[in-house]
Amino acid sequence: MLSSRRVTVSESADDLLERMDEWGWADGLPIVPPTEDRVEAFVGQVGRDPEEVIAEVAPRFGVATVEKLAINAVMAGCRPEYFPVILAAVEAIVEPSFNLNGIQCTTNPVAPLLIINGPIRGEIGINSKANALGQGCRANATIGRALRFVLLNIGGATPGTVDKATLGQPGKFTFCLGEDEEENPWEPLHVERGFSRQQSTVTVVGAAGTNNICAFGRDPDIILTIIAHSMTSMGCNNVFGDEAGEPLIILCPHHAGACGEAGLSKVDVKRTIWQRARIPLDVFPRHLQQEKLAQGRVVDGKVLLTPKPEDLMVVVAGGPGGCHTVTCPTFGDTIAATKPIRMGSR
């Protein structure tokens, strides 16, 4: 039995869009009306009590019940079979080390990026290949959008008042991809983080945007040098902030394959990038030089991107044939969280 307040609205798509705009329930784009039968289908998909509390979502700490999450997932255009991913993603974003309160309220453009691992990618059609971070895949598009609705309608992150992002970024509409485990020469992200290969998981990363890195050829030394030097942006939180966090590297299959064929492990890749991703201290403004020295982030007159190579996150995704890796600077004061996806009773 669903307990949420019932609201009567016009069936007209135009009128519904106007109401969403007026009530601030959506993102400026059309929604799927969350009718009782649709919401029940989502709750039924996971076989859980609609009143079960999954989390309390900062900064308002609205109570995210299965029912409320289902309503938001319907609105975003999800299929019922996507719903287990959303439940796991909500469990992940409320991990204290993820710092959702900061992420929701900051002037930084940060948004939770969802990385899906495991068999569920094939089962529900998650895209981990060409244009994985772009348009065209319903699962990627609507799962990320559903999480945004949760942050808005349950977390209370209304743009401009609570969500104080100076400019935001397109990833605040939706930000979701799968890892291409089949093209990954190393263990995939969820295995690196302690899960079995057969366990489907979602990992949330507080990503401040995407940075495309074009590196031609198959020489890993050249590829990793270009990636490293493209990550050294003085203005990103990972560099100038107090907390370095975990910058994310989404290696395209071409770059990952080149490194793998050359015998490099994922640890080797992280260490090589980390050793080369440094900014000369003397180019920093004087007060920041003092801060970086005080933080112990300076080695041989250069500022480290992160204190340790293992702070870097590496996943593999993208289409074949291209030479475009993407890196994501993060909010800095956030640690990625991974949760298992429970498939429910159906």
Added chain:
Amino acid sequence: MSKSEVIILDPVAWPKATTLRLATRPTDIKGMTVGYLDNGWWSFGLLIDRVKKQLVERYGVGDAIHYTKVKSSPGTKQIEKLSGECQFVINGLGN
């Protein structure tokens, strides 16, 4: 409900009803040690000089200790340090 209408469910969720208790507010701050928890934003620096002046001239506060936030939300360690050294704190939030 007419044929052209549809009933939808409200997606908005609110916090549990809880009773929050504020720390006891001092009625007289004369001679007290005040902490200023600087969040690093320019607006804190702009405002706090005026606040400091007012607190001394109008309310006669005692010592002032300036702290810098080590991260966006002060952790338990910093809060314990503040509560041990100060009798009240002006906390910089946002910008």
